[in-house]
Amino acid sequence: MLSIVVPCFNEAETIPHFVAAVDAVMTPIAQEIEYIFVDDGSKDQTLTILQELNKQRPQEIHYLSFSRNFGKEAALYAGLKNAKGSVITVMDADLQDPPELLPQMLDMLQNEHLDCVGTRRKNRTGEPPIRSFFSKAFYKIINQFSDTEMIDGVRDFRLMTRQMVDAILEMTEYNRFSKGIFSWVGFKTEYIAYENRERVAGETSWSFWGLFKYSLDGIVNFSExxxxxxxxxxxxxxxxxxxxxxxxxxxxxxxxxxxxxxxxxxxxxxxxxxxxxxxxxxxxxxxxxxxxxxxKRPIYLIREQSEVITEVSKDE
Known part of the structure; x- marks a missing residue:
């Protein structure tokens, strides 16, 4: 089974488009899938939409809703922790991560004996020049001073085996930087390059200042x-x-x-x-x-979750 982990913060406009796009790609290849949506304290109708989708497809679409906004890193960790598939992918709901790459990624993972198939952008078309400049500078700095290599343009969108995900979950640190963690755990990884895409709807929740602080956290977490x-x-x-x-x-x-x-x-x-x-x-x-x-504070707190996830958690 393929588990699709999707962190969400104010993504009410994009979620229906995302589910339709993934279904269109995965249905023809008869892949059993489960969606794990993590509502990171959204202020719009994100939770309402997830509740409706769960009612329509309770065995496939699950959700977690945080008590407040804990950040994307916490949402990623929660999603990976609750994913039950033998193969797990992380995707953004805005469709900047192309679902049509999933069949190719599954094929590479199975036939090339890989532990992870990641994605990276060929270019930064459509991105503000100042953001592109600082992003490239970040990767140059972090790779210069850190023992953990991070590839320029790499996305969180990646397909991982259960073994790799279990290794990531063993890293229970409160201060998380997923790009560094994905690289630090190792495992055999290959990357697919693709053209940069714009959001399908809505507006990004990442400001320049937010990205700057995030990059500082990455440098501090993975370099002395x-x-x-x-x-x-x-x-x-x-x-x-x-x-x-x-x-x-x-x-x-x-x-x-x-x-x-x-x-x-x-x-x-x-x-x-x-x-x-x-x-x-x-x-x-x-x-x-x-x-x-x-x-030793918890990485996240759950306010509400779908019934299937609740039942599995109790069994554990």
């Missing part, structure tokens, strides 16, 4: 480079201050020409203060991650 940078800046500043102090004292003793002028002193003080705050901020980011992990 920022801490090394803070240490390097501190050592370099101390070295520079020591050389400058020796120079000033030597010049004063030999030439009687002490450095004067408060503007230069204030500028140096502000510069050094800024470096200290930067380094403290980097260290504080890591400490904040540790703080959240030590609280």
């Amino acid at each position: 480079a920022p801490l090394m940078f803070a240490s390097f800046v501190g050592a370099l500043s101390c070295l520079g201050a020591g050389i400058a102090l020796i120079f000033i004292v030597t010049r004063a003793l030999l030439f009687g020409d002490p450095t004067s002028g408060w503007p230069s002193i204030v500028s140096i003080m502000l510069f050094m203060g800024g470096l200290q705050l930067l380094c403290l901020g980097i260290i504080g980011k890591y400490i904040g991650k540790i703080f959240l992990e030590t609280k």
